Amino acid sequence: MSIGFDGYRTFGTKTCPGTKLFTLSGNIGNPGVYEFPMGVTMRRLFEDVGAGCPNGKKLRGIQVGGSASGAFVTPDNLDVPLDIESCAAAGMSLGTGSLMFFDEDADVIELCRGCMAFFAEETCAKCTPCRYGNKRIADILSVILSGKGRMEDIEKLEKLSNYVSKNSLCGLGQAAPTPVLSALRNFRDDYVKACSSPGTASA
Numbered sequence: 001m002s003i004g005f006d007g008y009r010t011f012g013t014k015t016c017p018g019t020k021l022f023t024l025s026g027n028i029g030n031p032g033v034y035e036f037p038m039g040v041t042m043r044r045l046f047e048d049v050g051a052g053c054p055n056g057k058k059l060r061g062i063q064v065g066g067s068a069s070g071a072f073v074t075p076d077n078l079d080v081p082l083d084i085e086s087c088a089a090a091g092m093s094l095g096t097g098s099l100m101f102f103d104e105d106a107d108v109i110e111l112c113r114g115c116m117a118f119f120a121e122e123t124c125a126k127c128t129p130c131r132y133g134n135k136r137i138a139d140i141l142s143v144i145l146s147g148k149g150r151m152e153d154i155e156k157l158e159k160l161s162n163y164v165s166k167n168s169l170c171g172l173g174q175a176a177p178t179p180v181l182s183a184l185r186n187f188r189d190d191y192v193k194a195c196s197s198p199g200t201a202s203a
């Protein structure tokens with residue numbers, strides 16, 4: 001049955017009417033694609049729909065908006081309504097509606113490295129910041145993961161990621177460093193720990 005334009009607008013929020021497909025993946029009991037009104041909270045999707053993390057594990061964070069270029073945020077954001085404005089105000093983009101949950105055992109630096117390795121492959125190579133920058137960011141993350149990272153690598157990562165984001169020609173390069181920049185904001189202690197004791201590989 002068609003509900004028409006006006007009926008569709010009764011769902012969601014005033015500024016983001018309608019529904020959206022949300023993809024729940026990662027460490028979650030009921031992964032899948034679910035349609036909900038715009039403005040639903042991550043908590044509702046994580047707890048009621050997704051059934052939380054399997055095996056009683058604690059939620060460590062969520063990658064929001066895309067499985068490669070989404071921002072890594074902490075569970076403090078579970079009550080943020082998933083609409084364009086609320087997400088932007090919380091420092092993330094709703095993007096594709098992808099929500100990748102990761103539990104207490106996840107290695108945030110490895111998750112970031114995986115994202116950057118993806119972009120190092122996917123670059124079309126037209127512009128230099130994206131062509132070389134994403135590969136270089138992935139390499140620095142690999143060094144940190146090998147246990148040879150230094151504190152100055154954190155500063156290098158931050159500078160390079162900002163540079164790639166601001167100077168790449170298209171949306172792919174501009175969004176590619178989002179996982180690293182958001183992880184440096186929200187999970188900085190992981191980087192500090194990995195870089196302050198060289199010789200100890202990240203768990």
Ligand code: SF4
Pocket residue numbers: 122123124125126127128130131168169170171172173174
């Ligand atoms: S930013 Fe866009 S145009 Fe530049 S290399 Fe990357 S994919 Fe190509």
